[in-house]
Structure formats: structure tokens, C-alpha cells
Amino acid sequence: MDINQIKIKVEGVNFYYGSKQALRDIALDIYKNKVTAIIGPSGCGKSTFIRLFNRMNDLIPGARFEGKILIDGNNIYDPKLDVVDLRRSVGMVFQKPNPFPxxxxxxxxxxxxxxxxxxxxxxxxxxxxxxxxxxxxSEVKNRLSDNALALSGGQQQRLCIARALAVEPEVLLMDEPASALDPTATLKIEELIHELKKKYTIIIVTHNMQQAARISDYTAFFMMGELIEYDITSKIFTKPSKKITEDYITGRFG
Amino acid sequence: MYFNYLHLREIVYKWIFNILAFASLLFLFGITIILFKEGLPLFKEVSAVKFIFGTSWYPTHEHPEYGILPLILASLLVTAGALFFCIPLGVGSALYIHELAGFKQRAFLKPLIEILAAIPSIVYGFFGMVVVAPFLQRVLNLPVGLTAFTGSLILGVMATPTVCSIAEDALSFVPKSFREASYAVGANRWQTLTKVVLPAAGSGISTGIILGMSRAVGETMTVLMVTGGAAVIPRSIFEPVRPMTSTIAAEMGEAVMGSIHYHALFAIGLILFLFTLVFNIIAEIISRRFRLKLGLGR
Amino acid sequence: MKKTLAKKELVQRLGFGFLSLCIMITVFFLGLLIYFIAVRGIKVISWEFLTQAPRRFMTQGGVAPAIVGTFYLTLGAISLALPLGLACAIYLCEYSPKSSIVNIIRISINNLAGIPSVVFGLFGFAVFVKFFGFGVSILSGALTLGIMVLPGIISASQEAFLAVPQSFREASFALGATQWQTIKNIVIPSALPGILTGVILSIGRVAGETAPILFTAATFYIRGYPDSIFSEVMALPYHIYALMTEGTHPQEQTQIAYGCALILLVLVLLVSGIAIFIRQRKRSGYGH
Incomplete structure (x- = not known):
């Protein structure tokens, strides 16, 4: 087993929407050139969590953050840090393909x-x-000047990935990137993720357990704003240390 | 270096937009302030009761009188008459477009209604003066053609597009399931329309009617040209009248700045403003309830 | 059983007949108006009518100064209202947090859009003509008209901005774009058809309005063309009014008024046509 290098360190993170607490005392390390999957039932805070890494949650009025997130040792919530700068080095792909018109x-x-x-x-x-x-x-080389909205859903999502890659980020965030796509397009995206991790550190939110098992090296299981369990994917899916994790991945709820 | 420039630019732009937004709001709220500032001095000279309930309007007479009851009644009469035309025409047209018109007919009718809304009031006024008034005078055998009725008719047509487009929006918000439930118990289309769809869209439609009313009360050039302009309390709808808007339009040019007459015209403007404000607020409240009732956002 | 069915059917027929009648009357009235003005107006419209000044106490010649005046007033009003209204909408939709204050401002703007045009005229008279001392002039008239269409432009732009999917903004921010870059490159281009429709409809409205310029800008007759923004102007809509109410030769002058009305009508049809065309194209554009 190779030695894993820590890319991102999350320490003591709490997050609130107004008076409602969405994330509770989260701490974990994310490793370089690995795929880390975030799973959990809907409303568990996984989307909120992934949007902390490029501070997209700053756009929501009334949201409040506590704690520290260090990327390469630098706290991205340092008030002196430039958010715009951060977002250039942390790319994001959204749930629904959203190419510009x-x-x-x-x-x-x-x-x-x-x-x-x-x-x-x-x-x-x-x-x-x-x-x-x-x-x-290969699919678009002859029609680069066509409107992006003429592409199929799967192509649009890969275009969004290309758009994110163009600015050369170090970290790639993917918020359920395949949830709006058909199985064939999903498979393509999954293959792509496998390729991309050679160059990028990838964090992916997914509600699809098989997908998490297929593509990720590490898996974090969230529930009701808390990190229940975080480990190597194979361990999470074969012998989780907590009962509730097992219940979830075997489909007893969620 | 580049990033510093970017930051500075962001701040500068934000301030520019802030200032421009503030300026436009200032202009708009300035109207309210000016109306009060120029209208209220009247009440130092004429009591509010005498102004609103006085029955004679002789602003340029040797012993001037500033009673605007005839003008208010004229505005209300013409507006009520307009409603008589624009409610059936507007709501009926909306129901037709929504229920009976096919795709092609709709693509033709909707722009037509929009054009009706876009025609300037001066053109309506002119048309009323040269075509409608002489026609009504002949057909109804009236001494004059320029009457409250002529004004009502034309204002009614002018307010029709407002009523129609808002009513049509309201109809399209009615969930399909309502309709299906009604068909399922054996109602035919007309019964479904009148007993289910219309009541469900009712408050949305009344918003349209109120806004149409607001437009009719504030309409100036048409009434100035076709209602005849006699400032007396109207006895019948077939007599010439002088609504508030046309009084302002006709007399502002002659009023001496700072005179009682001048302030009186601003006070009429103030009353008109309050009229339309009340209509709009009622419309806003009703439409909010309508949205809540049908579970629509914002 | 059969009897009630027949009655139901009859009521439905009558009801639908009534609805058809309503739409027919509405369309008929529009047709009538266009017919009369087109048929009688076309007789007086000629190259001379469009390019010459009036002659012989407004009974002959053309209406060119009124056309030019309307053009100046419209241009002035839109160049005031467009930047202000757009900036106001951008500030309210993009920069200010979504609070109840913004909501109150939005409702107030809607209310201001409902103020009768003659009241805008009063405001323009008190503020621009008298207080600032611009006199009865193109400047006063254009400012008054500009403020009159301001609420319309603000709400049309606001609607257009709100219709831009939030995901576009998110994608832009996520790539490291600043707020202004996002507004300039993504939000405004996406909202452009909506804004444009609003502006075009405002042009039609400004060109046809009479009440706000009655005592701020318009005059029945000037010699030649206006030479500065402080001169009085002739304007098409006011010209119709003046010809019909102050004229001394009703016979000839009514004919000229028909011509003016036709020009205004064509302008409005053109403007509405363009607006409808843009909207239709936008609909077939992106299906978000």
C-alpha cells in the first residue's frame, strides 16, 4: 500500500443555516489523488459539506461557518484569503449539467x-x-461553435467537467454528477473519474451506493449532519465498524 | 497585481450600481413627496371636506370654488361604465383563449391582445372622437356624442387587455387535477369551467379586474377627448362629464404657479395617486392569497 | 335523464357562444380602429407629409417637426431610463441580499408603475420645468417620460434576471469568476432578450404618451426644428390632441390628425411585432 499524502484537513467544522445546524463537529482528512465519496440519506448534509471546499455556501444569506479547512496547510476560511482565488484551484461539477447558453x-x-x-x-x-x-x-471536435445546450445530458455533464478542468484546479468537487443521467452516460462519467484521479484530488457526493463502491478509494458516511464513519471504501462496504452504517449500506433505510 | 485590480474593480462596480439604484428609487419616491408638498398647501385655503365634498368646481371664477365632488363622481362613473365593458370582454376573452382556442388561434389572439394594450391612449381618444362619438350620437339620438358613456366604452376596451392577460395567467395556474376530478364525476366542459376552474382562478381574475380599474381611473387623454368636459355632477351616463385626470390635463397649462388653483390640481393628483395606490395594494394582497391558495411560490 | 343531458348541452353551447362573442367583439374593435385609421390616414401620408413642416395654419404641409420631436423625446427618455433601470434591477437582483426590504422595494416599484401618466406630468412640471428651471423643453419632457417608464424597465429587467437559472451563476462562481464578471458574462447575456423586450415596449409607450408632455415639453407649433435640449418641441401624440381641440380648420386638420395617428399606430405595431418576435425566439432558445 502506498503512502497517502494528505491534501485537505477538515477540523472541527460546524455549519448553520440561520439557527438550524446543518453540520456537527466534522473532522476528516482527504488524500491526494484519491477519490473520496460522501454518502448518506438525503438531507444528511452531504451537499452542504462538499460546498464548503470552494466556499459556495458563502452565497447563501444567513449561513455561518465554524472551524477550519486546510488545503495544503492553508486555512481556506482565513478572512484574508481571496475566495475567487480559492475557487480557481477547487473546481466543481454540479448535480444537474449546467452549461452556459x-x-x-x-x-x-x-x-x-x-x-x-x-x-x-x-x-x-x-x-x-x-x-x-x-x-x-472526439464527439464535439467538428462543432465547437454549436450551442452547448444542443448536447445530450451526458455530453453536457462532461462539458461541465471540461470547463472545470480548463482552469487547472487541484481539487475537483462533484455533487452527484451522474444523478440526472442515464446508465450509459453514468458509466462514461465513472470511467472518466477513474482517469482523472491521476491528476486531481476528487471529492464526490453520491446517493448511489454501488457507484461509491465502484469508483472511490475512501468513503465518508454522513447522517443528520454528523460524520458517522470514514474509512477505506472496501472496509466501509465489507465490514463497517458501526451498526448504523451497515444498516444504511445494506439498504435498511434511506 | 492583477488581483488587486480585480478587487478594486469589484468594489467600484458595486458602488456604481448602488448609487444608480438609489438614484432611481429617489426619483420614484420623489413623486410622492412632490405630490404632498405641492398638494397639501391647498388645505390652508380650502378645507379638506369642502374640497372633496364641494359640488362646484369654478377655479378661475371671480369667486373661485374648489369642490371636486363632480370630478370624483365623473371618474367613478366612467370607471364603473368601463368595468361594465371590460369584465365580460376581458374575462370572456381569457376564457376563450384558455378553453376554446386551438394552438394556432392562440398564437394569433395573444399577440393581438398585446397590441390592443400597446396602442397609445391618444389614438384611442382620437378614434373615439372622430368615429365612436358621432356614431353613438346618431344611433342613440343624443344631443352630444362626447359623453361619459362614450368614455366608458373606449376605456372598457382599453382595459380589456389588462384584465384578459392577468385572467389568462390565473386560469393557467389552476392545476390540471382539478379539471380531471370534475370530468371524472361526469361534468361537461362548461360545468367544469364555471363550477371548478373559474372559482379556483377567481381571486387571480379579480386582481386583473382591479388593475384594469386602476388603469381606467388613471387614463387621461382618452377621457379628455371623449367625455365632453363639463364639470357638473353627472345625472345620467349619457351626459358630458369631467373626470379628475382630464381636469388636471386641461387646466395645468393655465394655472399660475403657486396659486390656489395650482395647489388644487396637485391635490387632485394626490387623490388620484391614492386611488391607484389602494387599487394596487388590494390587487397585491389578493394575488398573494391566490398564490398561497394554489401553493405557488413567490 | 335524456332531458337533463340535452339541457346541459344547450347551456354549454350558449356559454361557449358567449365566450366566442366576447373575443369577437374585442378583435372587431381592434380591427375597426386599425381599419379607420389606416384607410383615412393613408390618404394623407406622402413623402411630403413625412418630411415637410406644417404650412398655412396647420392645414397643409407635413408633420416632420413632430416626428423629429417625438424621436428626440423618446431617445432622451430611454437613454435616462435604460441605464438607471438596468442598474437598479442589477443591484436589487444580484448585489443586495434577498431580504424583506428588497421585497418592499419591488412592491413599491410595481405600485409606481400604476401611477397615472398625468401625475408624472405634474411631477415633471413641478420639478424639471419649475424647480430646476429647464422650462417647457425637450429636456424636461424627456426626463419626465424617462421617469414614467423607469418602473416598467426595472420590473421587466428584474423578471429577466430572476429567470436566469441560479445554476449559471453557481457554475461561474465555481470557476473563480467575480461577481461583476458573472453579471457581465453570464447574467446579462442570458437575460438580454427579456430586457430587450421590456425596452422595446417602453419605446412604444414613450413615443405614444401625451399627458406627461402636455405641460413639460410639447407645443402646437414651432418654426423649424428644435435647436437645443432647452427648446419646446412638437410631438406626434400632442399634435393629434392639439389639432383636434385647438384647431381652427377642423376639416383639413382632422385629416392631418389621421395621418399622425397612422404613423403612431404603425410605430406601435412595429414595436410590438419586434417584441413578440424576440420573445418567441427566446422561448425556442434554451429550455432551462
Whole structure:
């Protein structure tokens, strides 16, 4: 077994929506170039949790955060830190494919142009490369100027992945990326995730237990805002240490 | 370096938008302030009771009188008359578009209703003056064609699109399940429409009627041109009248700045403002309830 | 049993007949209005009518100064209302947190949209003509008209911004875009058709309004064309009113008024047509 390098450290995190506590005293380590799956029944706080890593929850009025999240040793909730900067190094793919109503090319180039990159040749190369990395290139190479909304759902989601990859993040967050897709498209995304972990640290939320078992190296089980169990995926799915985890993964509730 | 510039730009933009937003709100709320500022001085000279319940409006007479009861009654009469036309026309058209019109008919009728709403009031006024008034005068055998009735008719048509489009929205919000439940117990389309759909959309439709009413009360050029302009308490709907809006429009040009007449016209403006405000607030409350009842958001 | 069925059927027929009658009357009235104005207006419309100034106590010649005046007033009003209204909507929808204050502002703006146009005229007279001393002028009229359409532009833009899916904004933020970059690159382009529709309809409304310019801008006759923003102007809608109420030669002047009404009508049909076209295209655009 190789030596795992810690990429992200979560320490004593509490999170509130107004007076309602959504996450309770969470602490865990996320390892570099691994896929970490977050599972749990709906409303357990898994989406809230994943949105802490790029501070998307900042956009919600009345939300409050306590604790520390360190990426490479730097606290991302340090008041002096630039959120915009953070979001460039932590990419995100959403539950529903959400390409912009622009061309395929413009979608991928968007992240570069807002980062002040004007070199057209560089952008063109980067778009091609990102589309290849997202396993979409061969399907769209002849129609890069078509509207992205003309693509199928699965293609749209891979386009969103390409869009996130173009800004060269170190961490990739995926919030149930395959929940709106058919089985074939889901399989493609799963294969892609397997490829991507060579370069990126991936955190994925999923409600699909088989998916978590198939693609992840580590699994965290959340319930009612608490982290119940966190371990190597194979251990979680074969001999979990807590009864409640076993009940959940064997489908007794949720 | 680049990031500092970005930060600065964000802050500058936010401030620009903040200031512009504040400026436009200032303008809009300024209207209310000006109305009060220029209207209220009247009540130093004329008591509010005499102003509102006085029956003679002779602002330029040697012994001027500032009673606006005839003007208020004229506005109410013309508006009530307009409702008589725009409720059946507006609601009926909405029901037709919603229930009977096919896809093609709907694609034709809806833009048509929108165009009806977009025609300037001066064009309606002109049309009323040169076509409708002479026609009514001949057919109804009246001494004059420019009467409250002519005004009501044209205002009714003008308010129809407002009533129709809001009523149609309300109808489309009625859940399909209501309708299906009614068909399932053997009701035909008409029974379903009148006993289930219409009551369910009722408050939404009444919002439309109130807003149509608000439009009719505030309409100026049409009534100025077609209602004749006599500032007396109307005895019949077939007589010339002078509603509040047309009084302001006709007399503001002559009123001396700062005179009692000037302040009186602003006071009429204030009353008009309050009228429309009350209508709009009622409409807002009803539509909120309607949304709650059908379980719609926002 | 059979009898009640027949009665039910009869009532339904009568009811549907009544509904058809309602829509027919509405459409008939519109048709009548367009017919009369088109048929009588087309007779006076000529190249001369569109390009010449009035002659002989408004009984001959054209209405070019009124067309130009309406153009100036509309241009002025929209160039005031568009940036202000857009900025106000952007601030309310994008920058300010969703609080009850914003909701109150939204309701107030809706209320202001319902204020009678003649009341805007009073405001313009008191503030621009008298208080700021702009006099009866293009400037006063354009400012008054601009403020009149401001609530409409704000609410149309607000609607358009609210219709932009939140997921677009999230995706942009997640890529490291700043607030302004997101607004400029994603929100405004997505909301553009809606904003444009609102603006175009406002153009139609401004061009046709009469009451707000009665005592802030319009005059029956000026020699030549306005030479500064402080001059009085002729305007098409006011011209119709003046011809019909202050005219001394009703016979000839009614004909000229028909011509003016037709120009306004064509303008409105054009504007509504464009707005409807844009909306239809937007609908077939993205299905989010």
C-alpha cells in the first residue's frame, strides 16, 4: 500500500443555516489523488459539506461557518484569503449539467478568459486538451461553435467537467454528477473519474451506493449532519465498524 | 497585481450600481413627496371636506370654488361604465383563449391582445372622437356624442387587455387535477369551467379586474377627448362629464404657479395617486392569497 | 335523464357562444380602429407629409417637426431610463441580499408603475420645468417620460434576471469568476432578450404618451426644428390632441390628425411585432 499524502484537513467544522445546524463537529482528512465519496440519506448534509471546499455556501444569506479547512496547510476560511482565488484551484461539477447558453468552445474557455488570459493560441490548446481530458473531444471536435445546450445530458455533464478542468484546479468537487443521467452516460462519467484521479484530488457526493463502491478509494458516511464513519471504501462496504452504517449500506433505510 | 485590480474593480462596480439604484428609487419616491408638498398647501385655503365634498368646481371664477365632488363622481362613473365593458370582454376573452382556442388561434389572439394594450391612449381618444362619438350620437339620438358613456366604452376596451392577460395567467395556474376530478364525476366542459376552474382562478381574475380599474381611473387623454368636459355632477351616463385626470390635463397649462388653483390640481393628483395606490395594494394582497391558495411560490 | 343531458348541452353551447362573442367583439374593435385609421390616414401620408413642416395654419404641409420631436423625446427618455433601470434591477437582483426590504422595494416599484401618466406630468412640471428651471423643453419632457417608464424597465429587467437559472451563476462562481464578471458574462447575456423586450415596449409607450408632455415639453407649433435640449418641441401624440381641440380648420386638420395617428399606430405595431418576435425566439432558445 502506498503512502497517502494528505491534501485537505477538515477540523472541527460546524455549519448553520440561520439557527438550524446543518453540520456537527466534522473532522476528516482527504488524500491526494484519491477519490473520496460522501454518502448518506438525503438531507444528511452531504451537499452542504462538499460546498464548503470552494466556499459556495458563502452565497447563501444567513449561513455561518465554524472551524477550519486546510488545503495544503492553508486555512481556506482565513478572512484574508481571496475566495475567487480559492475557487480557481477547487473546481466543481454540479448535480444537474449546467452549461452556459453559449457555444461549446466558449463554455470551456470561460474560466480562462475571466482569469485574464488573452492569448488566443493558448486558450485554443487548453480547450482542446480539457475536452480530451473530459473524454468529449472526439464527439464535439467538428462543432465547437454549436450551442452547448444542443448536447445530450451526458455530453453536457462532461462539458461541465471540461470547463472545470480548463482552469487547472487541484481539487475537483462533484455533487452527484451522474444523478440526472442515464446508465450509459453514468458509466462514461465513472470511467472518466477513474482517469482523472491521476491528476486531481476528487471529492464526490453520491446517493448511489454501488457507484461509491465502484469508483472511490475512501468513503465518508454522513447522517443528520454528523460524520458517522470514514474509512477505506472496501472496509466501509465489507465490514463497517458501526451498526448504523451497515444498516444504511445494506439498504435498511434511506 | 492583477488581483488587486480585480478587487478594486469589484468594489467600484458595486458602488456604481448602488448609487444608480438609489438614484432611481429617489426619483420614484420623489413623486410622492412632490405630490404632498405641492398638494397639501391647498388645505390652508380650502378645507379638506369642502374640497372633496364641494359640488362646484369654478377655479378661475371671480369667486373661485374648489369642490371636486363632480370630478370624483365623473371618474367613478366612467370607471364603473368601463368595468361594465371590460369584465365580460376581458374575462370572456381569457376564457376563450384558455378553453376554446386551438394552438394556432392562440398564437394569433395573444399577440393581438398585446397590441390592443400597446396602442397609445391618444389614438384611442382620437378614434373615439372622430368615429365612436358621432356614431353613438346618431344611433342613440343624443344631443352630444362626447359623453361619459362614450368614455366608458373606449376605456372598457382599453382595459380589456389588462384584465384578459392577468385572467389568462390565473386560469393557467389552476392545476390540471382539478379539471380531471370534475370530468371524472361526469361534468361537461362548461360545468367544469364555471363550477371548478373559474372559482379556483377567481381571486387571480379579480386582481386583473382591479388593475384594469386602476388603469381606467388613471387614463387621461382618452377621457379628455371623449367625455365632453363639463364639470357638473353627472345625472345620467349619457351626459358630458369631467373626470379628475382630464381636469388636471386641461387646466395645468393655465394655472399660475403657486396659486390656489395650482395647489388644487396637485391635490387632485394626490387623490388620484391614492386611488391607484389602494387599487394596487388590494390587487397585491389578493394575488398573494391566490398564490398561497394554489401553493405557488413567490 | 335524456332531458337533463340535452339541457346541459344547450347551456354549454350558449356559454361557449358567449365566450366566442366576447373575443369577437374585442378583435372587431381592434380591427375597426386599425381599419379607420389606416384607410383615412393613408390618404394623407406622402413623402411630403413625412418630411415637410406644417404650412398655412396647420392645414397643409407635413408633420416632420413632430416626428423629429417625438424621436428626440423618446431617445432622451430611454437613454435616462435604460441605464438607471438596468442598474437598479442589477443591484436589487444580484448585489443586495434577498431580504424583506428588497421585497418592499419591488412592491413599491410595481405600485409606481400604476401611477397615472398625468401625475408624472405634474411631477415633471413641478420639478424639471419649475424647480430646476429647464422650462417647457425637450429636456424636461424627456426626463419626465424617462421617469414614467423607469418602473416598467426595472420590473421587466428584474423578471429577466430572476429567470436566469441560479445554476449559471453557481457554475461561474465555481470557476473563480467575480461577481461583476458573472453579471457581465453570464447574467446579462442570458437575460438580454427579456430586457430587450421590456425596452422595446417602453419605446412604444414613450413615443405614444401625451399627458406627461402636455405641460413639460410639447407645443402646437414651432418654426423649424428644435435647436437645443432647452427648446419646446412638437410631438406626434400632442399634435393629434392639439389639432383636434385647438384647431381652427377642423376639416383639413382632422385629416392631418389621421395621418399622425397612422404613423403612431404603425410605430406601435412595429414595436410590438419586434417584441413578440424576440420573445418567441427566446422561448425556442434554451429550455432551462
Amino acid at each position: 453559449k457555444s461549446i468552445y466558449e463554455n470551456v474557455a470561460y474560466g480562462l478568459s475571466i482569469n485574464g488570459i488573452r492569448d488566443k493560441g493558448y486558450i485554443a490548446d487548453k480547450v482542446d486538451k480539457s475536452l480530451k481530458d473530459a473524454a468529449l473531444y
